[in-house]
Amino acid sequence: MAEAAPPRYMAGMNAPTALPTPPRARKPDWIRVKAPTSEGYAETRKLMRSLNLATVCEEAACPNIGECWTKKHATVMILGDTCTRACAFCNVKTGMPRAVDPFEPQNTAIAAAQLGLEHIVITSVDRDDLPDGGASQFVKVIEALRRETPKTTIEILTPDFRNKSEEAVARIVDAGPDVYNHNLETVPRLYPTIRPGARYYASLRLLESVKRRNPAIFTKSGVMVGLGEQRLEVHQVMDDMRSADIDFLTMGQYLQPTPRHANVEEFVTPQAFQAYAAIARAKGFLLVAASPLTRSSYHAGDDFRKMQAARAERLAR
Numbered sequence: 596m597a598e599a600a601p602p603r604y605m606a607g608m609n610a611p612t613a614l615p616t617p618p619r620a621r622k623p624d625w626i627r628v629k630a631p632t633s634e635g636y637a638e639t640r641k642l643m644r645s646l647n648l649a650t651v652c653e654e655a656a657c658p659n660i661g662e663c664w665t666k667k668h669a670t671v672m673i674l675g676d677t678c679t680r681a682c683a684f685c686n687v688k689t690g691m692p693r694a695v696d697p698f699e700p701q702n703t704a705i706a707a708a709q710l711g712l713e714h715i716v717i718t719s720v721d722r723d724d725l726p727d728g729g730a731s732q733f734v735k736v737i738e739a740l741r742r743e744t745p746k747t748t749i750e751i752l753t754p755d756f757r758n759k760s761e762e763a764v765a766r767i768v769d770a771g772p773d774v775y776n777h778n779l780e781t782v783p784r785l786y787p788t789i790r791p792g793a794r795y796y797a798s799l800r801l802l803e804s805v806k807r808r809n810p811a812i813f814t815k816s817g818v819m820v821g822l823g824e825q826r827l828e829v830h831q832v833m834d835d836m837r838s839a840d841i842d843f844l845t846m847g848q849y850l851q852p853t854p855r856h857a858n859v860e861e862f863v864t865p866q867a868f869q870a871y872a873a874i875a876r877a878k879g880f881l882l883v884a885a886s887p888l889t890r891s892s893y894h895a896g897d898d899f900r901k902m903q904a905a906r907a908e909r910l911a912r
């Protein structure tokens with residue numbers, strides 16, 4: 596049966612145009628967030644600086660930084676702050692990265708301990724320049740966290756480890772994170788423009804291989820909407836994710852970080868996110884988070900506990 600089309604808010608000002616610098620679409624009211632001014636925000640920032648750690652919250656200009664950092668939830672971005680790719684949606688700087696910091700694993704563990712994190716999310720830039728794509732640094736970070744703060748649950752959000760994913764995934768999975776996240780980001784049709792250095796099916800296969808190697812690890816993936824994707828294309832991505840046995844889907848609104856990045860083609864309404872979430876739940880995900888401001892690591896600790904409860908309930912049936 597065909598579902599009713601979810602309501603959409605078209606960002607008309609931002610329609611494709613020949614002008615070199617098109618005006619940016621005005622954000623609807625449901626996207627507005629408060630400026631980060633709290634004491635908790637300042638303390639989190641100071642700690643990250645003192646430990647020489649980068650965060651995706653800052654580098655990706657995440658709209659939730661005020662809320663997350665007030666609660667001292669920061670997502671550490673390892674392997675430096677410079678990426679070897681240049682995706683059209685991402686604000687992280689591109690270039691030749693610096694050498695890997697040998698103190699980063701220990702400093703990440705110190706940050707987790709000092710912030711009192713029950714759950715930590717670790718991500719990284721793409722490091723196509725490194726022979727293992729940076730996999731060994733993920734392993735060292737997981738080992739340092741297990742050593743220094745053993746009660747903290749660990750979620751990793753990795754790049755696709757282009758051309759070396761099999762070995763990289765095996766090493767990281769064997770280090771035993773609680774959640775393995777890798778974002779598909781968008782529908783396959785938009786990969787050549789939005790995620791040109793990556794391959795949709797390679798990313799899917801990566802997630803599938805995590806589950807194959809260790810079915811106990813929760814797998815998670817996310818997409819951004821508002822980039823010009825069609826509703827049925829998003830449903831197909833959900834089906835592909837379920838075929839790869841992915842447990843948790845996150846969906847959020849794409850926001851254009853600077854005029855040089857891909858345009859926002861539409862602002863998807865909160866009601867349309869709810870419609871997507873209902874469809875995703877019906878397709879069998881253990882957990883779905885879908886709202887304009889949902890990001891991969893937003894409320895990740897609470898969602899991890901929900902995912903554990905959902906799995907226990909399903910196994911008990």
Ligand code: SF4
Pocket residue numbers: 651652653657658659660661663664668669670890891892893894
């Ligand atoms: S949603 Fe994630 S990236 Fe954004 S501020 Fe929160 S922890 Fe950082």
